[in-house]
Amino acid sequence: MAKSTNNERSQGRLSPERAGRLMRAATYASVSVAGTLVIAKLAAWVATDSVSMLSTLIDSMLDVGASLVTFFAVRHSLQPADHEHRFGHGKAESLGGLAEAAFVLGSGIFVFGQAMSRLLFPQELSNTDLGYAVMVLGMVMSASLVVFQKYVVRKTGSLAIGAESLNYQNDILVNASVIVSLYVTTQFGWLAADPLFAIGIASFICWGAWRIGRQALDVLMDRELPDEERENIRGIAQACDGVLGVHDLRTRSSGTSLFIQLHLVMADDLPLKPAHELVERVEMEMAKVYPHAEVLIHPDPVSVVPEESRRIRRSRLGAKS
Secondary structure, three states: OOHHHHHHHHHOOOOHHHHHHHHHHHHHHHHHHHHHHHHHHHHHHHHHOOHHHHHHHHHHHHHHHHHHHHHHHHHHHOOOOOOOOOOOOOHHHHHHHHHHHHHHHHHHHHHHHHHHHHHHOOOOOOOHHHHHHHHHHHHHHHHHHHHHHHHHHHHHOOHHHHHHHHHHHHHHHHHHHHHHHHHHHHHHOOOOHHHHHHHHHHHHHHHHHHHHHHHHHHHHOOOOOOHHHHHHHHHHHHOOOOOOEEEEEEEEEEOOEEEEEEEEEEOOOOOHHHHHHHHHHHHHHHHHHOOOOEEEEEEEEHHHOHHHHHHHHHHHHHHHO
16 A cells, blocks of 8 residues: 555544545545546547547446446445444455546456557547547546545545545546547548557556555555654554553554554563553553544563663663763
8 A cells, every 4th residue: 555545544634534534535536537537438439430539438347437437336345344244344445446447447458449449440530529529528637536536535534535545546647648649640640640549548547457456455465654654653552651561563454554563671670560550551642643543552570572672771871881
């Protein structure tokens, strides 16, 4: 997953309920935009017979399917933890992201095949004015949706919405490319421009699919948070008075949730109750920065952690000298 997404998620700016409402609104918006553009692009393709227009039509049709998958994935991921899923359902988002990557890759492959066919058998284009209008409409609607999706991702850290945002950012570039393709083909009579631009569009679509799939796999494979986030977590714990060290830090994300596990090193002679209170104090400090994270802390006496014992002895000797 991209570092910015992890940082945004970790800030926990919204309650789970508010984040859920925003994520649902984003899925409604994407389905509506994709459906509207399918209708408009279908009419434009029939009128122009442009393979570049066909490529963006197919892309929008698959966007509808991908948006519906995201809608159900987000809805499922927001369900609370239950007896059979004690860590919640957040990874449904990542599964939705993988499904979206498959949709996007499929559209890229289809467009590439259509472009190669048109490259071998070029055809004249017609009614390009309608094509221009539909592409501009697509760019405006996609840009508006991307702005909203970026806001939702910034507030919730949703991987599924982030994947959709990448997809619609691709659509903006695709629509701009189609406009250039239509202009070059009609104004300069270069019939190969239409399929060549479509091949470029297909390549870009496949690149977007790889980016989406990589992010989803990072979460499904429990990839650690970025190094700066892990150092921040260590710093929070070590700043608490009584903590001698931190080791075996493990982190992962699932949907909008973070999971943090670590071992705290304490003095050998610290009684059980003060040790428990120290653990709770560290958890409270973690909650200030990561309010919706699940934090699991295990206390260790310093004598059972040899590297920490050596470090503390070295620091004490240095202080005496």
